[in-house]
Amino acid sequence: MASPEKKIEHLLKLTQLEGRVPRSEIVARALRTAILLLDADAAVALLASARGEGDRLVLYAGSETPAALPSNIDASEAFKTLALERQALLVPDHSDNPEYAAADPCPGVESGPVLFVPVDQKGGLPAYLAAYRRRGRARYNASETELMLLLGSWLSMTLENHRLAAGAERLVLTDETTQIYNGRFLKTALRREVRRADRHGQELSLIRIEIDRLDDWRTEHGAARTTRMRKEMATVLSRKLRSFDLLGKDGDTGFMAILPQTSAADAHMVAERMRTAITAHAFAPAEAGTVTATFGIAAFPQEGHEIEALLAVADRALEQGRARGGNCVTNATRKAA
Numbered sequence: 001m002a003s004p005e006k007k008i009e010h011l012l013k014l015t016q017l018e019g020r021v022p023r024s025e026i027v028a029r030a031l032r033t034a035i036l037l038l039d040a041d042a043a044v045a046l047l048a049s050a051r052g053e054g055d056r057l058v059l060y061a062g063s064e065t066p067a068a069l070p071s072n073i074d075a076s077e078a079f080k081t082l083a084l085e086r087q088a089l090l091v092p093d094h095s096d097n098p099e100y101a102a103a104d105p106c107p108g109v110e111s112g113p114v115l116f117v118p119v120d121q122k123g124g125l126p127a128y129l130a131a132y133r134r135r136g137r138a139r140y141n142a143s144e145t146e147l148m149l150l151l152g153s154w155l156s157m158t159l160e161n162h163r164l165a166a167g168a169e170r171l172v173l174t175d176e177t178t179q180i181y182n183g184r185f186l187k188t189a190l191r192r193e194v195r196r197a198d199r200h201g202q203e204l205s206l207i208r209i210e211i212d213r214l215d216d217w218r219t220e221h222g223a224a225r226t227t228r229m230r231k232e233m234a235t236v237l238s239r240k241l242r243s244f245d246l247l248g249k250d251g252d253t254g255f256m257a258i259l260p261q262t263s264a265a266d267a268h269m270v271a272e273r274m275r276t277a278i279t280a281h282a283f284a285p286a287e288a289g290t291v292t293a294t295f296g297i298a299a300f301p302q303e304g305h306e307i308e309a310l311l312a313v314a315d316r317a318l319e320q321g322r323a324r325g326g327n328c329v330t331n332a333t334r335k336a337a
Contacts, residue, residue: 028064094132111134241259
């Protein structure tokens with residue numbers, strides 16, 4: 001059991017978050033502190049998300065890295081109780097309470113005393129922090145309950161600060177019209193990805209994308225519908241990319257995709273999927289096939305080691321595609337599709 005001085009030291013460490021800390025590390029720090037403060041055998045965080053079930057993470061005493069567990073938000077009895085009472089929930093013996101043992105288990109620990117505390121999230125999304133002790137160990141006392149409530153409050157506040165900081169960062173890094181990365185950030189990211197590819201001996205591909213006959217669309221449908229169409233196109237393009245690919249604005253009206261660990265041949269297939277998706281999409285008020293796009297590809301290291309060279313190669317490929325009438329994919333090693 002930690003001494004009062006050690007408990008204070010653990011609490012003070014919570015305030016020593018240096019720089020931008022990932023959300024996963026914030027949760028991991030809360031779990032580690034729960035184990036240290038309460039002399040627990042394991043700690044669990046269950047955090048609902050607006051997109052679906054959310055995350056359920058467990059950390060065992062003696063470990064530094066949490067493990068993911070199957071999410072059980074809909075079945076959680078602790079969630080239901082905490083949502084009604086908004087205070088600490090102490091289960092004296094988890095194993096003697098089937099409703100909690102089945103709905104909120106801690107795999108690997110034959111649980112005895114369990115302490116749940118609520119964690120507030122934006123929009124009222126449910127969340128809790130829990131500390132588990134093995135069966136036969138002492139119940140949590142009032143002092144430990146207060147410490148756990150304090151830890152839950154810290155986690156709530158820190159996650160909200162992280163959310164606000166991420167929102168502010170998005171405002172700086174994204175294009176207001178399309179809600180994808182702006183050109184300034186994308187050029188910085190390209191420079192970083194090229195250095196990384198060079199360091200690890202990996203390939204990387206760059207795709208420049210231009211909407212065909214955009215001026216004709218603007219003349220026919222107006223500025224507002226043009227803005228809406230470009231935003232919708234960004235969504236269509238992003239759905240054909242992997243989670244670690246980057247899509248952003250290129251110039252005033254174009255797009256650019258950065259594909260790490262991707263050869264020119266693979267990039268050609270990705271671009272073709274994007275081209276096909278655009279052609280098949282009905283951008284209101286027009287019918288499917290009315291809006292098309294042209295794609296120019298450059299590959300690292302075959303076609304350049306510097307970003308200026310890669311951008312120039314992709315731009316030349318784009319020019320070749322436009323000369324062929326658009327709605328095609330062009331690079332140095334393949335004919336237009």
